[in-house]
Amino acid sequence: MDPPVKAQTNSAYAVANDLSAFTPAVSRSTAFLLSKRTIDIAAAITGLSFSVFTGLVLIILNPFLNPGPLLYKQTRMGQWGRPFTMWKFRSMAAPNGSEKRLPTDPLETERITKLGQFIRHSRIDELPNFFSVLTGDMALVGPRPDVWDHAQWFTENIRYYKYRAQIRPGITGLAQIRGGYADQIISINRKARYDYHYIRHASPMLDAYIIAKTVSVMFLGTGAK
Numbered sequence: 001m002d003p004p005v006k007a008q009t010n011s012a013y014a015v016a017n018d019l020s021a022f023t024p025a026v027s028r029s030t031a032f033l034l035s036k037r038t039i040d041i042a043a044a045i046t047g048l049s050f051s052v053f054t055g056l057v058l059i060i061l062n063p064f065l066n067p068g069p070l071l072y073k074q075t076r077m078g079q080w081g082r083p084f085t086m087w088k089f090r091s092m093a094a095p096n097g098s099e100k101r102l103p104t105d106p107l108e109t110e111r112i113t114k115l116g117q118f119i120r121h122s123r124i125d126e127l128p129n130f131f132s133v134l135t136g137d138m139a140l141v142g143p144r145p146d147v148w149d150h151a152q153w154f155t156e157n158i159r160y161y162k163y164r165a166q167i168r169p170g171i172t173g174l175a176q177i178r179g180g181y182a183d184q185i186i187s188i189n190r191k192a193r194y195d196y197h198y199i200r201h202a203s204p205m206l207d208a209y210i211i212a213k214t215v216s217v218m219f220l221g222t223g224a225k
Contacts (some may be wrong), residue, residue, distance in 0.1 A: 009051060036141075039207075040133050043140045047130030054124050058089060058115075065115035068094065071128060077151035081165045084137040087128035091116030103150040104185055122151060123218045129171045141207045143195040144172025158188055160196040167199055174198040174206075177213040 058070055071087050092111040101108065105127040112120065119125045132138040138145065143164040146154060154161045175194035179187060198206065 015089075019050075020216065023185065032202075035204065036139065040140050044130040045135035047127055048134065051127035051130060054127055061115055066113040066119075075148040076145035076169070077148055077155075077165070078137050078145060079165060079168045081155070083148050084132065084145075086132055086138070089119055089125040089128060091119040091125050099150075103153040104188070106184070116223070119187050126171055128141070137168070139168040139170045141173060141197070141198075141210050142168050143173050144176055144191075145169035154188060154192070158185075158192050159187075160192040163199055164195050167202075168215075172210060172214040174210055177210055189211070 025052070044095060055070060058066070062068065062070060063166065069090055071091045073085050073087050075083050076086045093113055093116075095108070097110065114124075129138060133140060145151070151161075153192040155165075174197060178194050179190050198210075
């Protein structure tokens with residue numbers, strides 16, 4: 001369910017006002033911003049092509065190994081605390097009840113289907129994210145966006161977390177290649193520190209390093225969820 005419009009607006013203004021004096025590295029170079037966005041668009045076009053092909057394969061396999069819709073969507077927090085809709089290939093069965101997962105609850109691994117295990121391990125569930133990159137809600141490299149209500153809680157309770165709102169969230173990032181999936185207070189704090197480091201020191205070389213390491217992470221089976 002999408003958050004109320006009033007909550008969205010208040011959060012966006014609160015984050016923007018709180019960070020008005022902070023200048024991340026990625027906002028200091030027009031050339032870097034232009035090159036980063038150009039690479040994002042090129043990657044999004046390529047990624048969406050793979051996404052269409054993968055979707056056709058999953059449509060055939062899902063009825064047998066992963067019953068249910070092909071895609072699922074979530075409202076996540078983007079730049080300046082604004083909400084946006086992020087799409088993924090579904091890898092989990094629908095929840096059994098109406099209870100809501102809390103920000104620090106562990107991943108519900110029992111809901112991951114047989115095909116979903118491969119989808120998550122290979123990271124092909126993230127391919128539809130390239131649509132958000134194409135629209136400008138996300139970048140190829142940046143802090144991984146969290147679920148809307150979780151991100152609100154993290155912003156209020158996790159040191160450094162609020163600075164992530166200064167830039168576009170990414171499909172991959174420094175926290176993903178260094179820290180993997182974060183679902184506990186200690187790991188979320190670590191993720192926030194890695195993201196803060198990226199925001200302060202972002203550069204073409206750092207982006208290239210993160211992209212190269214992401215390819216390795218995909219084969220090793222650790223990283224973003």
